[in-house]
Amino acid sequence: MGDGEDRPSLADQRGVESVYQPAEDSDLLARTARERVEAGDTVLDVGTGSGYVAATLADAGARRAVGVDVSPLACREAADNGVPVVRGDLVEPFQRDAFDIVTFNPPYLPTPSEQEWDDWMEHALSGGDDGRRLVDPFLETVERVLAPGGEGLMLVSSLTDPDAVRAYASEQGLASEQLASEKHPYEALVVLRFYRV
Numbered sequence: 001m002g003d004g005e006d007r008p009s010l011a012d013q014r015g016v017e018s019v020y021q022p023a024e025d026s027d028l029l030a031r032t033a034r035e036r037v038e039a040g041d042t043v044l045d046v047g048t049g050s051g052y053v054a055a056t057l058a059d060a061g062a063r064r065a066v067g068v069d070v071s072p073l074a075c076r077e078a079a080d081n082g083v084p085v086v087r088g089d090l091v092e093p094f095q096r097d098a099f100d101i102v103t104f105n106p107p108y109l110p111t112p113s114e115q116e117w118d119d120w121m122e123h124a125l126s127g128g129d130d131g132r133r134l135v136d137p138f139l140e141t142v143e144r145v146l147a148p149g150g151e152g153l154m155l156v157s158s159l160t161d162p163d164a165v166r167a168y169a170s171e172q173g174l175a176s177e178q179l180a181s182e183k184h185p186y187e188a189l190v191v192l193r194f195y196r197v
Contacts, residue, residue, distance in 0.1 A: 024182070025189050029105050029155040030056040032180045032191040036153070037062050041100040044068060044145065046090055046138065051078030053103050058083070062101075068093060090138055091145045098145050102152045106134045132160060132168075139169045143196060151195045153179070158188040169194050 030053045037043065037060040045054035048067025058065035067078045067085040078085040086093050091102065135156065142152040152174075156162050166176045173196070180191040 024184065025105055025155050025157075026052050028180060028182055028189050029053055029103055029153065029191055033057055033101060033103050033153050034060045036151070037101060039063070042066075042098065042147070044091070044094065044099045044102045045083075046102060046104040047074075047106060047134070048078050048083060048085060049074050049105075051081040051083030051085065053105065054078070054083045054085075055081060057101070057103070090134070091141050094145045096144050097147045097150075100147050100150045102142055102145060102150070104138055104142075104152065104154045106138060106154065106156070130160070132165065135160065135165055136168055139165070139172050139174065139194065142194065143172065143174060146196065149195075151193050154192050154194065156190050156192060158190065159186075162190045162192060166192065173197055 026049075033043075033053065034056055037057050039061045040063045041057075041061075043054065043057045043062040043065040045051070045057070045065065045067045048054050048069045051067050054065040054067040065083070067075075067083045068088050068091070069075050069078065069085065070087065070089050072087060075085045075087045135154070138152075138154065146152065154165075156165050162178070169176045169192075174194040175197045176192050176194050178190055179193050182189045
């Protein structure tokens with residue numbers, strides 16, 4: 001394979017960013033979460049990318065809004081945008097009961113493995129075969145970091161089957177409700193709220 005030092009990244013070859021930038025999904029999640037933030041809340045934005053959602057919630061009055069992302073490129077960009085950020089996988093780096101609100105705009109596009117690219121942008125976009133590559137692991141772990149009365153807010157697509165996502169959350173001991181939705185040409189975007197039963 002070689003060291004690849006002299007070759008452009010796959011994201012560069014495709015002419016796209018290597019860090020996910022705010023789009024209609026990020027905006028819907030940020031607007032919905034902004035309405036729920038109270039002064040003094042501690043917020044975690046999982047898969048923060050550029051840090052847009054975390055920055056929006058900090059501006060809305062959160063006492064502390066932190067981002068986490070597995071991509072070193074995203075961590076650098078979020079930090080450059082003024083967001084405190086930790087490099088890590090989902091909620092793994094954080095202590096129990098640490099956050100009042102945890103937001104997540106996961107990679108939700110169903111993507112057959114033969115169509116995936118091996119780069120950071122693919123990691124930010126591809127939800128695997130069913131669109132739930134990171135949705136399910138998030139639901140399995142988010143409860144641990146929620147403070148008493150805390151909630152997780154996750155954006156999913158109609159392509160990801162929100163009813164199946166909610167059913168899986170229930171299996172993990174999480175109640176859920178739909179807070180917002182927007183129709184787009186090929187899908188509906190939905191914000192789901194998850195909380196301890």
